[in-house]
Amino acid sequence: MRDAGALDPATLDADVIVVGAGPAGSCAAIVLARAGKRVVLIERGPFPGSKNMYGGVVYPRILDQLIPNWWLEAPVQRWVTRRSTMIMTDDKALTVDFRCEAWGKPPHNGATAFRPDFDAWLADKAVVAGARLICSTTVTGLLHNEAGAVSGVTTDRPDGDLTAAVVIACDGVNSFLAKQEGLYGEFDAANYTLGVKETLALPKETIDERFGVRGTDGVDIEIVGCTGGVNGGGFIYTNLDTIAVGLVLKLPKLAAQKQRPEELIATMKRHPAIAPLVEGAELKEYSAHLIPEAGISMLPTLSGNGMLLAGDAAALCLAAGIWLEGVNFAMASGMYAGEAVVEALRAQDVTVSGLAGYQRRLEATFVLKDHRKLKRAPELVLSDRVQHLYPEFVTSVAERMFRVDNPAPKPGVRRIIAQERKRVGIRRRDLAADGVAGLRSFG
Amino acid sequence: MIAVCLKWVDRRPDPARAIVVAEPDERFAGVSAADQAALEWALRQRDRVGGEVVALTVGPSAAEAILRDASAAGADRAIRIDLAFGAPSRTVATALAGVVGEASTIWCGDYSFDRGTGSVPAFLAHDLGVAQALGLVAVEFTDAGIVALRRLDGGRRERLSITRPAVLSVEGSTALLRRASLRNLLASPIIERVGAGGGHADALHPVEARPYRPRPRVLPAPAGATALDRVRSLTAAGSATAAHGETVTLEPAAAADRILAALVEWGYIP
Ligand SMILES: Cc1cc2nc3c(=O)[nH]c(=O)nc-3n(C[C@H](O)[C@H](O)[C@H](O)COP(=O)(O)OP(=O)(O)OC[C@H]3O[C@@H](n4cnc5c(N)ncnc54)[C@H](O)[C@@H]3O)c2cc1C
Numbered sequence: 001m002r003d004a005g006a007l008d009p010a011t012l013d014a015d016v017i018v019v020g021a022g023p024a025g026s027c028a029a030i031v032l033a034r035a036g037k038r039v040v041l042i043e044r045g046p047f048p049g050s051k052n053m054y055g056g057v058v059y060p061r062i063l064d065q066l067i068p069n070w071w072l073e074a075p076v077q078r079w080v081t082r083r084s085t086m087i088m089t090d091d092k093a094l095t096v097d098f099r100c101e102a103w104g105k106p107p108h109n110g111a112t113a114f115r116p117d118f119d120a121w122l123a124d125k126a127v128v129a130g131a132r133l134i135c136s137t138t139v140t141g142l143l144h145n146e147a148g149a150v151s152g153v154t155t156d157r158p159d160g161d162l163t164a165a166v167v168i169a170c171d172g173v174n175s176f177l178a179k180q181e182g183l184y185g186e187f188d189a190a191n192y193t194l195g196v197k198e199t200l201a202l203p204k205e206t207i208d209e210r211f212g213v214r215g216t217d218g219v220d221i222e223i224v225g226c227t228g229g230v231n232g233g234g235f236i237y238t239n240l241d242t243i244a245v246g247l248v249l250k251l252p253k254l255a256a257q258k259q260r261p262e263e264l265i266a267t268m269k270r271h272p273a274i275a276p277l278v279e280g281a282e283l284k285e286y287s288a289h290l291i292p293e294a295g296i297s298m299l300p301t302l303s304g305n306g307m308l309l310a311g312d313a314a315a316l317c318l319a320a321g322i323w324l325e326g327v328n329f330a331m332a333s334g335m336y337a338g339e340a341v342v343e344a345l346r347a348q349d350v351t352v353s354g355l356a357g358y359q360r361r362l363e364a365t366f367v368l369k370d371h372r373k374l375k376r377a378p379e380l381v382l383s384d385r386v387q388h389l390y391p392e393f394v395t396s397v398a399e400r401m402f403r404v405d406n407p408a409p410k411p412g413v414r415r416i417i418a419q420e421r422k423r424v425g426i427r428r429r430d431l432a433a434d435g436v437a438g439l440r441s442f443g
Numbered sequence: 444m445i446a447v448c449l450k451w452v453d454r455r456p457d458p459a460r461a462i463v464v465a466e467p468d469e470r471f472a473g474v475s476a477a478d479q480a481a482l483e484w485a486l487r488q489r490d491r492v493g494g495e496v497v498a499l500t501v502g503p504s505a506a507e508a509i510l511r512d513a514s515a516a517g518a519d520r521a522i523r524i525d526l527a528f529g530a531p532s533r534t535v536a537t538a539l540a541g542v543v544g545e546a547s548t549i550w551c552g553d554y555s556f557d558r559g560t561g562s563v564p565a566f567l568a569h570d571l572g573v574a575q576a577l578g579l580v581a582v583e584f585t586d587a588g589i590v591a592l593r594r595l596d597g598g599r600r601e602r603l604s605i606t607r608p609a610v611l612s613v614e615g616s617t618a619l620l621r622r623a624s625l626r627n628l629l630a631s632p633i634i635e636r637v638g639a640g641g642g643h644a645d646a647l648h649p650v651e652a653r654p655y656r657p658r659p660r661v662l663p664a665p666a667g668a669t670a671l672d673r674v675r676s677l678t679a680a681g682s683a684t685a686a687h688g689e690t691v692t693l694e695p696a697a698a699a700d701r702i703l704a705a706l707v708e709w710g711y712i713p
Binding site for chain 2: 013040046047050116120132134137155157158159160161162
């Protein structure tokens with residue numbers, strides 16, 4: 001048990017300091033404040049969400065536990081009722097398109113939302129629950145007590161040190177607080193991708209017409225094979241009167257190819273399958289951000305004495321091909337971190353063992369279960385074959401199946417597949433191995 | 444008492460807001476750089492000569508956010524005068540005058556971020572019957588009092604020795620507001636709330652919302668033999684621009700007549 005004096009509320013400025021008012025930080029603060037703890041939520045931006053960017057779709061199912069009927073009040077742009085996966089080469093595209101009308105109705109599935117709206121709304125829930133939100137304040141380091149445990153933070157404000165029994169670092173990808181505490185191993189750029197996004201304005205009716213939706217129904221398109229020689233993927237999401245068009249690019253490849261991300265987006269927008277969707281749109285915003293892409297293989301140590309990591313700071317974003325889910329993993333991990341800290345404070349033990357309830361919760365729920373299940377997915381999806389050979393292979397097979405070559409008779413599908421596999425240069429052995437890996441990853 | 448008047452505004456640059464009065468989105472709301480400078484000068488004055496800094500705003504309850512920030516930066520008291528957002532400058536000044544009558548110095552920003560006419564400080568000085576020094580680009584505290592530099596047209600400056608009580612409005616470039624300490628931010632300041640007195644919350648209702656277009660100037664027909672000469676004489680292209688103006692010494696009434704005549708001559712009034 002930790003020295004009781006170190007946990008004496010009278011000697012501490014707060015029970016818990018949460019760094020970063022993104023989805024992870026706000027959910028942690030909501031849980032803690034509702035449990036009656038003194039929580040200070042520190043955000044470097046002028047308001048929560050002001051500095052945050054992402055592709056655009058949140059899957060807030062986990063909020064059922066924190067904010068019942070959240071869909072009645074969450075600041076949503078459109079409810080995703082149509083999901084497409086597009087595999088493309090320079091001049092071809094094959095799309096698998098799925099629609100679900102039920103997702104447009106409560107309790108919904110996913111929604112497009114703007115982060116300055118969504119994060120501000122979520123942080124406000126923490127404030128209403130009793131958390132103190134301090135904005136325009138950057139946490140610059142960690143304080144430690146004589147025993148070496150984390151005991152607070154330093155900030156960039158005058159008189160800016162603040163003490164607490166526990167610090168939850170929710171400061172996003174590349175968390176320097178986690179690094180300062182030695183919770184990450186060696187930095188490896190291969191574990192990260194760069195996400196870049198253009199927000200393009202179009203009238204709502206034009207978006208409805210081009211994407212085949214009505215009212216507040218929306219579309220989520222994930223794309224493979226649109227990133228030039230750089231490994232990665234693309235996305236298009238519909239907001240009410242804007243669309244988000246972006247790419248996720250593997251860092252070492254991007255650096256090696258010396259290609260500029262905005263040029264790659266421009267190339268994608270010129271593709272015959274994309275150009276009609278974005279034609280005439282006005283560029284409103286360009287943004288970029290890192291994504292911890294490597295999943296479980298880059299997972300840091302999630303806790304230290306007096307400290308927990310949640311959300312992207314803990315590399316818990318799930319980036320596995322057709323799934324790019326970070327916000328829900330951040331909200332859930334923040335929530336579980338909050339619960340674990342309440343438990344630890346009750347037991348007067350905020351050492352690593354006192355905070356072990358956090359890891360237990362993550363292991364028992366989708367947060368680490370999904371990561372473990374999909375642990376091979378990031379590597380597979382970003383592999384050279386999936387990125388460069390398979391799109392050509394799949395779209396050529398489709399092209400030959402749909403091509404009418406009269407007077408020649410239709411070739412059999414098996415023959416087309418064999419011929420195209422050979423032409424593209426995929427070894428049967430690799431195809432089989434990737435098939436097994438795919439089944440293992442996603443199955 | 445040293446008063447500082449702060450206006451709660453939407454800080455996003457949106458020209459439409461200058462003509463359509465809409466309550467700010469709280470996330471983007473705050474005070475202008477000029478109001479921040481005003482607060483900094485008020486705090487510097489107190490640090491030098493003592494006294495108490497009272498931060499005031501006229502607005503709805505959401506505007507209290509800027510008073511909390513002012514308190515965190517060091518203001519000793521904070522007062523919100525309750526009035527709906529978008530009240531006319533005249534009404535705002537009257538409401539402020541009802542509260543700051545005791546102040547020796549009243550600091551304001553030279554204009555707010557939204558409408559930005561700079562008229563509140565002028566109305567306020569008028570209502571209080573005190574001296575005004577508006578549009579200040581530099582301020583200095585001396586043993587004798589406050590000395591300030593005022594911006595005039597044509598890049599000229601006027602040096603003022605300020606007799607108090609006075610209303611001073613400063614430009615944003617004159618001072619950078621000190622950063623509030625974390626302790627002060629965490630403290631919960633007491634915000635006093637007062638009614639607007641005689642003031643009423645009649646928001647501006649523009650009859651027609653359209654961008655500002657200056658009135659056309661009526662000019663005499665240009666002289667010149669050729670079209671090119673006439674265009675040259677109209678635009679003064681190709682010649683060094685002759686500065687308007689002359690210095691004359693006249694009685695006030697004659698001076699006013701001379702100014703009017705010059706404005707007609709230059710085409711500013713028909
Ligand atoms: C291009 C791109 C597309 C994406 N698309 C999606 C998507 O469609 N759906 C999805 O679910 N996820 C998506 N993600 C992932 C998702 O954005 C993240 O997983 C999620 O935002 C993580 O939330 P978080 O709270 O952990 O961190 P963040 O959202 O990064 O929040 C961290 C907060 O901490 C603050 N902060 C940082 N450092 C400090 C400091 N020192 N002091 C004080 N405050 C600090 C920041 O200002 C920020 O508010 C995408 C990411 C990118 C980059």
